[in-house]
Amino acid sequence: MKHLMTLLSLCLLFAVISCQKDSFQTKITYPVLPENSYDYSPKWGGMHSHMEGQEIGITDAGATLGRVLFYDRILSIDNTVSCGSCHSQSVGFSDKTKLSDGINHQKTDRNAPPISNLYDDNLLFWDGRSTSIDDLVLEPVRNHKEMGMENMDFLVTKIKAAPYYEDLFVKAYGSPEVTADKIAHAMTQFVKSMIGCDSEMDRHQAVGQPLSTLAQQGMDLFFGKGTCYNCHSGPDFNDRGGFFTDPFFPPNGGGFGWAQDIADIGLDETYTDVGMGVFDDALIGVFKIPSLRNVAMTAPYMHDGRFATLEEVVEHYNTGIQKSPNLDNLFKSWDTGEAITLGLNDSEKSAIVAFLHTLTDENYMHDERFSDPFNR
Ligand code: HEC
Numbered sequence: 572m573k574h575l576m577t578l579l580s581l582c583l584l585f586a587v588i589s590c591q592k593d594s595f596q597t598k599i600t601y602p603v604l605p606e607n608s609y610d611y612s613p614k615w616g617g618m619h620s621h622m623e624g625q626e627i628g629i630t631d632a633g634a635t636l637g638r639v640l641f642y643d644r645i646l647s648i649d650n651t652v653s654c655g656s657c658h659s660q661s662v663g664f665s666d667k668t669k670l671s672d673g674i675n676h677q678k679t680d681r682n683a684p685p686i687s688n689l690y691d692d693n694l695l696f697w698d699g700r701s702t703s704i705d706d707l708v709l710e711p712v713r714n715h716k717e718m719g720m721e722n723m724d725f726l727v728t729k730i731k732a733a734p735y736y737e738d739l740f741v742k743a744y745g746s747p748e749v750t751a752d753k754i755a756h757a758m759t760q761f762v763k764s765m766i767g768c769d770s771e772m773d774r775h776q777a778v779g780q781p782l783s784t785l786a787q788q789g790m791d792l793f794f795g796k797g798t799c800y801n802c803h804s805g806p807d808f809n810d811r812g813g814f815f816t817d818p819f820f821p822p823n824g825g826g827f828g829w830a831q832d833i834a835d836i837g838l839d840e841t842y843t844d845v846g847m848g849v850f851d852d853a854l855i856g857v858f859k860i861p862s863l864r865n866v867a868m869t870a871p872y873m874h875d876g877r878f879a880t881l882e883e884v885v886e887h888y889n890t891g892i893q894k895s896p897n898l899d900n901l902f903k904s905w906d907t908g909e910a911i912t913l914g915l916n917d918s919e920k921s922a923i924v925a926f927l928h929t930l931t932d933e934n935y936m937h938d939e940r941f942s943d944p945f946n947r
């Protein structure tokens with residue numbers, strides 16, 4: 572029986588490959604790459620990353636190969652979806668829908684998060700279930716809703732059959748041999764190279780470039796009355812910065828509400844998507860604290876994309892917090908335990924939104940090194 576299955580799947584594989592080859596001959600799209608490879612060494616700008624000056628394991632040829640793979644639709648089972656389909660550069664490598672379209676128009680379970688500055692993040696996906704980019708990159712390829720390529724041998728076969736890869740593998744790894752590990756390694760290099768740190772706020776912090784009066788007022792609220800900075804802290808406004816990075820450290824850490832990476836912000840009294848609750852009941856409704864870099868570009872918001880605008884997000888924190896079972900201590904009244912309201916007036920709310928706009932790095936959204944080489 573097992574032999575029969577293997578035989579059958581082999582036949583199917585060859586049928587698909589030969590059909591693949593035909594379609595390559597008619598509608599093959601080659602990636603357009605620069606004659607001399609781009610420089611993918613990290614540019615830290617004013618970010619003061621603790622990784623500055625350290626090796627993060629990227630070669631120019633490796634990231635170039637990773638870039639092509641990231642945008643290549645042949646990584647999906649039916650050649651319709653690439654990583655770039657859901658992580659689009661023009662919107663900070665997120666996408667504009669609540670839930671994204673995978674293969675066969677299937678919807679993803681959650682909102683596609685933006686990608687930036689993940690080079691040493693060890694809390695990935697909304698529920699933190701992946702702890703390194705290296706482990707993560709093949710997940711979307713295998714995911715039955717996203718790209719549906721469960722068979723890694725088939726993935727390797729398809730990559731080998733595409734004529735433009737041989738040269739890219741030789742340059743990156745000194746040999747044309749294609750393996751799933753190399754595919755993952757190259758994509759990891761590309762994703763790690765995606766660093767953007769030239770927002771107004773970065774320039775404000777690095778060289779004291781002044782913010783507008785409104786944004787400055789918003790910044791004061793962000794760090795003060797709004798309580799935002801208790802969670803959205805560090806260079807990427809996600810409470811991670813290399814200081815404290817244990818993804819399974821419980822929320823409400825030590826009762827201080829800081830350095831915790833994850834939180835339940837009272838979106839619902841009862842959660843349908845329990846987030847980290849799949850690991851432990853004490854984590855129901857707990858999600859990772861996302862980075863706020865480029866957040867003005869990455870609507871809709873939250874793990875399920877429920878908020879269409881930043882105004883709606885701020886209103887949630889202001890008046891919408893629900894008393895969920897694991898609601899963060901920061902959002903509970905210290906005496907009654909009830910959910911608090913922040914008491915922000917209209918001009919304070921607009922000020923916070925204006926501040927969030929200073930986190931946009933326009934250059935990141937137009938950086939050719941991260942752009943789609945297939946130019947469709
Ligand atoms: C069909 C849409 C879709 C495709 C295609 C897709 N992703 Fe995603 N991506 C998502 C969604 C949705 C999530 C969040 C999933 C979750 O948290 O459960 C995500 C999460 C991620 C994250 C985690 C980001 C973070 O801050 O936690 C990374 C990194 C990522 N994807 C990279 C990739 C790469 C690399 C590829 C291609 C191999 C890819 N994605 C393909 C939709 C997609």
Ligand code: HEC
Pocket residue numbers: 685793797798799800801802803833834835836838858859860861862863866869871872873874875881884885888899901923
């Ligand atoms: C107790 C920690 C905590 C505090 C305080 C906090 N946040 Fe958040 N924030 C989170 C978590 C966790 C999420 C993701 C929740 C989810 O999707 O379920 C989030 C999501 C967001 C998002 C959506 C990001 C995206 O990519 O979808 C924005 C914007 C945001 N917060 C802004 C703010 C602002 C502004 C404040 C202050 C008024 C604030 N946050 C205070 C923890 C916090």
